Amino acid sequence: MVYVCSCNITISDAIPVLLILQNQDLWLRKSLLNVAASGKFSSDRTIAQYAREIWGIEPYLDKLPAPYENPQKEREAVEAEK
Numbered sequence: 001m002v003y004v005c006s007c008n009i010t011i012s013d014a015i016p017v018l019l020i021l022q023n024q025d026l027w028l029r030k031s032l033l034n035v036a037a038s039g040k041f042s043s044d045r046t047i048a049q050y051a052r053e054i055w056g057i058e059p060y061l062d063k064l065p066a067p068y069e070n071p072q073k074e075r076e077a078v079e080a081e082k
Helices: 011-022 024-036 043-055 071-081
Strands: none
């Protein structure tokens, strides 16, 4: 399967990419290295930076409990809001 996008590239530019796509081991290696190197671009960092630079606020850093981690406390909280 080949995905095509509308780009301003020549066939000679595309050939190295196509060769990598055909070599699963090389593609896997490049994919893993790409993901491993993306840490500084994580959404958490981006959202925190946006909060500081655009809104002038510090992000809330305390860990929030998972939804319904404690169903009884959840029910009590809902009842207290009424």
